[in-house]
Amino acid sequence: MRVVIIGSGAGGLSTASNIRKYNKEIEIIVITKDKYVAYSPCAIPYVLSGKIKSFDEIIMHDIEYYLDKDINILTETEVIEISPTKNLIKYKRLDDTKIKELKYDYLVIATGGIPAVPPIPGVNLEGVFTVRTLEDGIKIKKWAENCEHATVIGAGLIGIEMAYGLKHLIPEVDIIEMASQVVPRSLDPEMAKIIQKYLEKLGVNVLVGKTVKKIIGEKRVNAVKLNNKKINTDMVLLATGVKPNISLAKKAGIKIGKWGIKVNEKMQTSVRNIYAVGDCVEVKDFITGENTLSPLGSTAVRQAKVAAKNIIGKKCRFRPVLNAMVSRIGNLEFGSVGMTEINAKYHNIEAVCGMSKALTRARYYPGAERIYVKIVCNKDGKIIGCQVIAKEGVSERIDAMSIAISQHLKCSDLCEMEFSYAPPLSTVVDPFVPACEEIVEKLQNG
Amino acid sequence: MRVVIIGSGAGGLSTASNIRKYNKEIEIIVITKDKYVAYSPCAIPYVLSGKIKSFDEIIMHDIEYYLDKDINILTETEVIEISPTKNLIKYKRLDDTKIKELKYDYLVIATGGIPAVPPIPGVNLEGVFTVRTLEDGIKIKKWAENCEHATVIGAGLIGIEMAYGLKHLIPEVDIIEMASQVVPRSLDPEMAKIIQKYLEKLGVNVLVGKTVKKIIGEKRVNAVKLNNKKINTDMVLLATGVKPNISLAKKAGIKIGKWGIKVNEKMQTSVRNIYAVGDCVEVKDFITGENTLSPLGSTAVRQAKVAAKNIIGKKCRFRPVLNAMVSRIGNLEFGSVGMTEINAKYHNIEAVCGMSKALTRARYYPGAERIYVKIVCNKDGKIIGCQVIAKEGVSERIDAMSIAISQHLKCSDLCEMEFSYAPPLSTVVDPFVPACEEIVEKLQNG
Numbered sequence: 001m002r003v004v005i006i007g008s009g010a011g012g013l014s015t016a017s018n019i020r021k022y023n024k025e026i027e028i029i030v031i032t033k034d035k036y037v038a039y040s041p042c043a044i045p046y047v048l049s050g051k052i053k054s055f056d057e058i059i060m061h062d063i064e065y066y067l068d069k070d071i072n073i074l075t076e077t078e079v080i081e082i083s084p085t086k087n088l089i090k091y092k093r094l095d096d097t098k099i100k101e102l103k104y105d106y107l108v109i110a111t112g113g114i115p116a117v118p119p120i121p122g123v124n125l126e127g128v129f130t131v132r133t134l135e136d137g138i139k140i141k142k143w144a145e146n147c148e149h150a151t152v153i154g155a156g157l158i159g160i161e162m163a164y165g166l167k168h169l170i171p172e173v174d175i176i177e178m179a180s181q182v183v184p185r186s187l188d189p190e191m192a193k194i195i196q197k198y199l200e201k202l203g204v205n206v207l208v209g210k211t212v213k214k215i216i217g218e219k220r221v222n223a224v225k226l227n228n229k230k231i232n233t234d235m236v237l238l239a240t241g242v243k244p245n246i247s248l249a250k251k252a253g254i255k256i257g258k259w260g261i262k263v264n265e266k267m268q269t270s271v272r273n274i275y276a277v278g279d280c281v282e283v284k285d286f287i288t289g290e291n292t293l294s295p296l297g298s299t300a301v302r303q304a305k306v307a308a309k310n311i312i313g314k315k316c317r318f319r320p321v322l323n324a325m326v327s328r329i330g331n332l333e334f335g336s337v338g339m340t341e342i343n344a345k346y347h348n349i350e351a352v353c354g355m356s357k358a359l360t361r362a363r364y365y366p367g368a369e370r371i372y373v374k375i376v377c378n379k380d381g382k383i384i385g386c387q388v389i390a391k392e393g394v395s396e397r398i399d400a401m402s403i404a405i406s407q408h409l410k411c412s413d414l415c416e417m418e419f420s421y422a423p424p425l426s427t428v429v430d431p432f433v434p435a436c437e438e439i440v441e442k443l444q445n446g
Numbered sequence: 447m448r449v450v451i452i453g454s455g456a457g458g459l460s461t462a463s464n465i466r467k468y469n470k471e472i473e474i475i476v477i478t479k480d481k482y483v484a485y486s487p488c489a490i491p492y493v494l495s496g497k498i499k500s501f502d503e504i505i506m507h508d509i510e511y512y513l514d515k516d517i518n519i520l521t522e523t524e525v526i527e528i529s530p531t532k533n534l535i536k537y538k539r540l541d542d543t544k545i546k547e548l549k550y551d552y553l554v555i556a557t558g559g560i561p562a563v564p565p566i567p568g569v570n571l572e573g574v575f576t577v578r579t580l581e582d583g584i585k586i587k588k589w590a591e592n593c594e595h596a597t598v599i600g601a602g603l604i605g606i607e608m609a610y611g612l613k614h615l616i617p618e619v620d621i622i623e624m625a626s627q628v629v630p631r632s633l634d635p636e637m638a639k640i641i642q643k644y645l646e647k648l649g650v651n652v653l654v655g656k657t658v659k660k661i662i663g664e665k666r667v668n669a670v671k672l673n674n675k676k677i678n679t680d681m682v683l684l685a686t687g688v689k690p691n692i693s694l695a696k697k698a699g700i701k702i703g704k705w706g707i708k709v710n711e712k713m714q715t716s717v718r719n720i721y722a723v724g725d726c727v728e729v730k731d732f733i734t735g736e737n738t739l740s741p742l743g744s745t746a747v748r749q750a751k752v753a754a755k756n757i758i759g760k761k762c763r764f765r766p767v768l769n770a771m772v773s774r775i776g777n778l779e780f781g782s783v784g785m786t787e788i789n790a791k792y793h794n795i796e797a798v799c800g801m802s803k804a805l806t807r808a809r810y811y812p813g814a815e816r817i818y819v820k821i822v823c824n825k826d827g828k829i830i831g832c833q834v835i836a837k838e839g840v841s842e843r844i845d846a847m848s849i850a851i852s853q854h855l856k857c858s859d860l861c862e863m864e865f866s867y868a869p870p871l872s873t874v875v876d877p878f879v880p881a882c883e884e885i886v887e888k889l890q891n892g
Contacts, residue, residue: 010874040808043869051870057810058869298867301874317862324866335866362486364503395871396842402864403846407853416765418848420781421744423489423504424497424774425841428456428747 001026003311004089004104006079006248008032009041011278011300012110016071018308026312029102030066030073031091036134037063037073042297044137045158048144048165055138082107082252084271106273106311109249109261110304113242113279113295118153122215128236131162140237144169147234151175151224153212155182157327159239160195163204164329166237174205174231176212176224185343186325186336190355191374191387198332242295244280257282259293265317267307275311277303286320286406287339287384288347294321324402326395333394337402338385341376350379354411354438358431360392362423373397375435381410381443386432401432411436411443447472449757450535450548452525452694453556454478455487457724457746461554462517464754472758475548476512476519477537482580483509483519488743490583491604494590494611501584528553528698530717552719552757555695555707556750559688559725559741564599568661574682577608586683590615593680597621597670599658601628603773605685606641609650610775612683620651620677622658622670631789632771632782636801637820637833644778688741690726703728705739711763713753721757723749732766732852733785733830734793740767770848772841779840783848784831787822796825800857800884804877806838808869819843821881827856827889829882847878857882857889 003019005012008030016028030037038061046052066073074091080099081090088103115130117123129140140162144150147170152163155177163175177184181192182199196206207226214225215236223232244260255262255270259282267275278300285292299321309316326335344351354375361368369391376385386401388394404414415437419430449465451458454476462474476483484507492498512519520537526545527536535553538545561576563569575586590596593616598609601623609621623630627638628645642652653672660671661682669678690706701708701716706728713721724746731738745767755762772781790797800821807814815837822831832847834840850860861883865876 040810040869040874042867043808043810046811046870051812052810060809296867298865298874302862302864319862319864322864324864326866326868326871328868328870333871335871337864337866362489364486364489364498364506365492366497393839393842395866395868396839396846398866399863399876400842400846400849402866403849403853403855406863407849407855409849409853416748416763417845417852418748418765418768418770418783419744420770420772420783420841420844420848421488421742422772422774422841423486424492425772425779425781428744430845 001105002103003028003106003108004102005030005108005110007110007112007278008034008037008073009110009112009278009300010297011112011304012108013038014301014304015108015110015277015308016066017069018305019312020069020071022308022314023312028071030071031077031079032073032075033078033094034133035076037075039134041132041134044131045161045165047137048141049168055134079248082248084252084254084274087273106275108307109274109276109280110278111245111248111280114245115238116241116243117238118240120212120215122217122221123238125215125217126220127234128215128221128238130238131158141169143235148172149233150235150237151231151233152237152239154239154241155206155208156185156239156241157183157325160199160329161327162237162239164199164202167202167204172205174207176207176210178211180209182206182208186340187334187387188340188342188374191372191389194372194389195329195334198329202330242279244293246280249276257291259291266310267303267318268310275307277307284320286322294323296325322402322405324398326398331391332389333391334389335394335398336387337398338405339376340385340387344376344384349384352377352379352439352442354435356431356435359427360390361425362427365423371431373431373435375411375432375439377411377439381412381439383409383411383414411439415440447551448549449474449552449554450550451476451554451556453558453724454480454483454519455556455558455724455746456743457558457750458554458556459484460747460750461556461723461754462512463515464751465758466515466517468754468760469758474517476517477523477525478519478521479524479540480579481522483521485580487578487580490577491607491611493583494587495614501580525694528694530698530720533719552721554753555720555722555726556724557691557694557726560691561684562687562689563684564686566658566661568663568667569684571661571663572666573680574661574667574684576684577604587615589681594618595679596681596683597677597679598683598685600685600687601652601654602631602685602687603629603771606645606775607773608683608685610645610648613648613650618651620653622653622656624657626655628652628654632786633780633833634786634788634820637818637835640818640835641775641780644775648776688725690739692726695722703737705737712756713749713764714756721753723753730766732768740769742771768848768851770844772844777837778835779837780835781840781844782833783844784851785822786831786833790822790830795830798823798825798885798888800881802877802881805873806836807871808873811869817877819877819881821857821878821885823857823885827858827885829855829857829860857885861886
């Protein structure tokens with residue numbers, strides 16, 4: 001049996017490793033346009049910031065590592081066509097014109113996402129970048145060395161991480177966001193304000209509610225034009241989102257949904273022996289039940305496990321997503337899971353919210369840091385979202401709330417929950433509790 | 447209406463504060479033998495270690511703080527008798543013989559615990575201590591200043607925290623534990639071994655599987671006698687557990703259970719208008735359904751909220767406990783929630799366990815630290831316990847598992863759970879997952 005996997009990102013390589021973990025016989029071939037495989041693209045901003053010493057460090061494994069596991073990887077190779085009726089793909093090396101064919105028993109599409117480039121004049125100028133691959137990271141770092149001013153367009157997660165990273169290489173960094181706040185998809189305004197202030201404290205200029213109308217330059221960028229002003233700049237980074245890379249699947253007649261490749265709980269596409277995982281697929285949202293995107297490395301890895309298990313005949317399903325995300329800027333961590341209040345409104349869900357501002361440890365214990373918690377419930381008191389900002393423990397707290405939301409817990413349940421306590425590690429009343437109590441009271445008082 | 451509260455620990459004072467939070471009219475009187483109130487006894491070891499500068503810092507509030515809230519506190523005052531039929535108590539100042547009476551509408555017994563002193567000859571010698579109150583802490587610190595060698599008897603939580611604290615004041619510290627491991631109530635042997643090694647690395651001599659037969663000395667302690675040897679020592683700390691302080695309640699005819707004062711879900715005793723909270727009550731264990739003790743500050747605080755709400759007529763219940771505990775020795779944090787494998791065996795629960803050794807952050811991210819996770823399931827795969835050791839994020843992880851266990855999650859559920867990921871905060875596969883996968887496989891293979 002042969003499994004062919006298109007794409008060497010988190011989704012593709014995890015599928016390969018998972019199949020091999022459970023089965024030593026299956027032939028596994030990964031085909032990728034990338035030169036480097038098994039690196040962590042999420043870590044690129046931290047190489048720019050210098051926190052991680054070099055790009056080499058974020059390469060987790062080399063080709064030999066996979067060869068040792070009897071996983072074949074064809075790098076710098078492009079799949080041209082999928083032929084579901086013949087169970088074969090056509091492919092060619094990037095530096096060659098010769099097209100080859102390869103039969104498969106199972107095919108896994110893990111083609112990932114491609115940066116969504118906004119329709120702004122000038123996006124093709126030299127010095128305008130998107131960031132997706134390690135090579136993008138290397139090019140950006142090199143270009144940044146000679147810059148006095150950089151402009152990041154889009155203050156989503158990648159935008160602010162990159163702005164923070166670039167600030168370590170470039171004296172002036174502006175981040176320009178169309179929405180009236182940073183991280184609009186994952187944080188509510190009052191939480192976003194904390195992140196914005198922190199970014200500003202770190203020296204990044206944050207411009208929210210502003211649109212870049214034009215990127216100006218002859219051959220290379222030298223300014224961006226906003227509604228009412230022009231800002232000279234040496235570099236533009238487009239951090240305006242990612243869209244699923246679905247062209248191959250579409251051409252092959254595989255069913256595409258509203259957002260990406262349609263898959264069932266097994267990660268199986270509309271074609272029985274073709275699976276798809278990662279940023280190229282659409283998933284179900286746990287709260288709304290609607291289809292959505294979840295372009296996260298952790299999502300891809302979980303999907304890969306599901307696809308691999310199903311291919312080898314084990315039962316496993318991929319659950320609707322809560323889009324648990326976390327990030328870190330400087331020393332500040334923040335995260336979000338489920339719905340924000342704003343997203344709830346957008347989906348016509350009546351939200352009742354509670355906030356708490358507390359400490360991460362007993363107030364007298366050295367290193368106790370401020371923590372901000374926001375909990376979002378629906379009108380029945382069921383928890384549908386949570387946002388946390390602190391200098392520590394954010395990821396674990398988001399995970400705790402991911403478990404709570406997935407189990408349909410109410411804010412009243414969390415008020416009665418048993419949390420651990422020791423002065424060096426936590427506070428005697430967990431910060432989640434007062435936020436939940438606020439909601440309980442709001443609900444009681446109508 | 448008047449509420450009288452006996453005891454000024456976490457249970458007593460939290461009951462007072464909670465009643466006042468919801469009701470400004472009720473007269474509240476707290477009676478306590480203690481001189482200092484509203485301090486954090488759990489923090490005493492960290493004052494000894496010097497991490498917290500002085501005992502003053504762990505006093506959260508003074509008497510005036512409570513007076514401002516219209517909460518009266520009678521310190522250094524002892525309740526002599528409770529008369530449930532007359533709704534009154536008799537009390538006297540410690541330095542006086544005059545007995546006074548006080549009527550109550552509701553009485554809250556928050557008399558806490560008293561150190562369980564083992565029946566070893568010599569426990570009354572000078573230089574033999576127990577630790578419970580701030581005054582104990584002050585006395586111990588003073589005595590320790592002139593010691594060359596200290597012996598801590600009992601390697602439970604308090605024992606190892608105190609041994610670690612004392613090591614900063616005394617050149618040689620032995621900790622002697624009857625069981626074959628440290629922290630026998632909350633950790634399984636392989637996890638306890640990590641803590642033991644760390645303690646030893648910090649210079650504490652750990653003697654497990656050893657019993658102190660006698661404490662030797664004329665007026666003051668000068669040695670401890672074990673089965674086969676004598677160890678010279680200048681100080682002995684008895685950290686051999688705590689037992690509920692139930693004498694007042696017992697004398698008043700209030701129903702006592704196998705372990706402590708019997709209460710219902712409202713924290714109401716067998717007498718309608720008498721409540722009890724904190725270390726003096728027995729609670730229901732979530733896993734076994736049997737009665738047990740939960741002598742934790744966080745338990746007392748949650749019980750206090752329940753008692754207060756019920757006294758003022760709001761609905762609130764105290765749920766069965768999972769005994770979530772966390773601690774920190776040096777830079778190492780550890781915690782446990784629910785059943786250990788050993789405790790499960792003791793309760794005739796067939797346990798299936800999984801372990802994982804992973805990292806707290808992406809392996810290339812500076813500050814990534816080792817994390818050890820053990821998960822305990824019953825034979826249906828339902829999670830009944832979890833232990834975590836790491837240098838960060840332990841408390842939040844224990845809380846996440848407290849939520850998971852309280853919701854009857856299975857290990858297979860956790861394998862499919864959505865965990866957050868960013869290289870500076872976490873790993874792409876959460877350490878809980880491989881531990882749960884190990885259990886799933888064990889269960890599948892019978």
